[in-house]
Amino acid sequence: MTHAIMLQGTGSDVGKSVLVAGLCRLARNRGLTVRPFKPQNMSNNAAVSDDGGEIGRAQWLQALACGVPSSVHMNPVLLKPQSETGSQIIVQGKVWGQAKGRDYQKFKAQLLDAVMASWEIVRDGADLVIVEGAGSPAEINLRAGDIANMGFATRANVPVVLVGDIDRGGVIASIVGTHAILQPEDREMIKGYIINKFRGDISLFDDGLRSITRFTGWPSFGVVPWLKDASRLPAEDSVVLERLVKGGGRPLKIAVPVLDRIANFDDFDPLMAEPEVDVVMIRSGESLPADAGLVIIPGSKSTIADLLRFRENGWDRDLEIHRRRGGHIIGICGGYQMLGRTVRDPDGIEGSVTEIDGLGHLDIDTVMEPEKTVRNVEAHSLQFDVPLQGYEIHLGRTTGPDCLRPTVRINGAADGAMSEDRKVFGTYMHGLFGADAFRTALLRSMGITADAYNYNAGVETALDSIACQLSEVLDTEALFAIKTQG
Template sequence: MTRAIMLQGTGSDVGKTVLVAGLCRVARKQGLNVRPFKPQNMSNNAAVSDDGGEIGRAQWLQALACGVPSSVHMNPVLLKPQSETGSQIVVQGRVAGQAKGREYQSLKPRLMDAVMQSWEEVRAGADLVIVEGAGSPAEINLRAGDIANMGFATRARVPVVLVGDIDRGGVIASIVGTHAILPPGDRRMIVGFLINKFRGDVSLFDDGLEAISQFTGWRSFGVVPWLKAASRLPAEDSVVLERLAKGEGRALKVAVPVLDRIANFDDLDPLKAEPQVEVVMVRSGEPLPADAGLVVIPGSKSTIGDLKRFRENGWDRDLRMHLKRGGHVIGICGGYQMLGRIVRDPDGIEGDTTEMEGLGLLDIETVMEPEKTVRNSTAHSVVFDVPLEGYEIHLGRTDGPDCARPAVILNGVADGAVSADGKVFGTYLHGLFGADAFRAKLLQSLGVTGGTVSYRAEVERALDEVAEELAACLDVDALFSLP
């Protein structure tokens, strides 16, 4: 019989994603056939699953932790925000439409059928499924038709463990408050709680654990310390960008403008892992640093809207000065589209603005088209003559004279463009920095000498370290044997 547990949080960003990944790795090390599942996710950090559809990057990572191929059924509903009020809806890996917040609430009951179908696919043949909730079950204003938290847990009859984040403060109140506000039927689904992100002597919180249990009647499954290895894992939620601090001076500074609809920013993680590279996330209102050797314009879920904001921040002027100083620029996906002369959206796929002048650093133009390209890809770097691998998730077709100098050969076809002086290039390939040989040659071309890390091996080691810590501080046997 397949067992299952679900981690729900007292709020967003309490660490559920890393905990699920770590517990998946613990279960795998115990010899269990384990799978991850997240009914509904909201993120522009998407991955292409092994069966060829879009899922949240977190579920891709969790599948890696399980040692199994990723599947669209591990994240059947993915919301990709395009504006302050609306999102693209991806169901079982394929775009199913767009909706604003209130419209989406009315769609959720119909999406539950897809969620439950995927649930049956994931649990078939598994010993254990570890489910990740979204947001908080205490958002009772969204309870009707819920598919992400208690709506799923009650329908699938999956026991819930509530996660509280002690680092943000008020963890006792957040857990006890969740108990108080939940309706009785939802409250009965919760079998216990755990505390995450504790710093210092855990015994100092013994009285806190006892107080929570007295107020709620729930058992404690343990206290998780601050997991240092978690910083070496790909982040999914863009809220993490608000906390990234500028590092100390290193051999190369890479500046990354934080676009309003930044997507797939985990492309940058392999650069962040390099000991001689400082990656600076440049927020709205800040200039691009004058001492950067490389500027990377990342992916975007709203190329035209982010291009407008790029100019409003003055980053277009900063970019021209960067190039005059001898700097280099790389654009990935939406960032590649921005580098051209113009971006056209005749069908209004991204919004009301149907045309926007580009940054003019590449002699190309992009036309948005309704059909979306979603696939894992093998590639070869034309610039450095090394193999690449990654994935494509994009709308649009890009053509122009500079495409005669492709950046990569992607699935046997020329992709991207390189400027005549070689200082600017763009591509639709996500994940190119993850290729160790490419990253090494790129850094050497920018004056960084010495070896580079093996990025995938570092991710695997980080998962192992997280798993070891969780096995030491949590009652994992009790968690994995919940009825």
């Protein structure tokens, strides 16, 4: 019989995704057939699953931790924000529709059927399924029709472990407060709690654990220290961008403007892992640094809206200056589209603005089209003659003279464009920096001679390290033995 546990948080960004990934790897290393599941996710950092649809990047990573192919059923509902109030809705890997926040609440009951169908597929044949909640069950204003937390847990009869983040402060109140406001039937689903992100001497929190248990009756499964290896894993939530610390003193500075609807920013994780590279995330109101050797414009869920904001921040002028100084520029997906002469959206797919001038660094034009390209790809760098693996998630068709100098060949077809002086290029392909040979060649073309860091091996090592640490600080025997209700 399949066992299942669900990690829910006292709030967003308490570290659930990393804990699930670590526990998945731990269970796998103990010989269990384990799979991840997240009923509903909200992220523009999507991945293409092995069965060809969009899922949250965290569930892709968790499947890797489990040693199993990723599937759209591991994250059946994915919300991709494209405005302040609305999101694109992905159901079982495919675009289902669009909705503003208030309208989405009306759809959740319909989506629960898809969630439960996917749940049956994921749990079939597994020894253990580790489920990740979204946000917090304490958001009781969203309880009606909920599919992300207690709505799923009660429907699927999956016991819950509550995760609290001590690093942000107030962890005792957040756990005890969650206990206090939950409905009795939801409260009964919680079988214990985990304290996450502890710094210092864990024994100093012994009284805190006793206090939480006294108020709630829930046992502690352990206290997890700050997991430094988590920084070596692909991040899903753009919240992490606010915590990235600028480095300094490294030979090559790479500037990445943080767009309002930045997508798939984990593209830059391999570059951040390079010891000779300083990747600087540039926030709204800041200037692109004058000493950057390379500017990379990332993917975007809303190319036109982000291009407008790009100009509002004055980054277009900074980029012109960077270019005149001989600096290099790379555009990925939406960033590639921005580098051209024009972006047109005749059907209003992204919004009310149907045409906009691009940044003009590539002689190309883009037209948005309704059909979305979602696929994993085998590719080859035409620039450096090395193999690549990655994925595409995009709308739009790009043409123009600079496309006669493509940057990569994807599944046998040319993709991307390059300027005549070869200092500006763009591509629709995500993941190219993850190829060690490509990254080495790119960095060497900019004067960095050290061999590239083995990024994929680093991710695997980080997962094993986190799993080992969790086995030391958590009562995993009790955690994995939690039984479903009834």
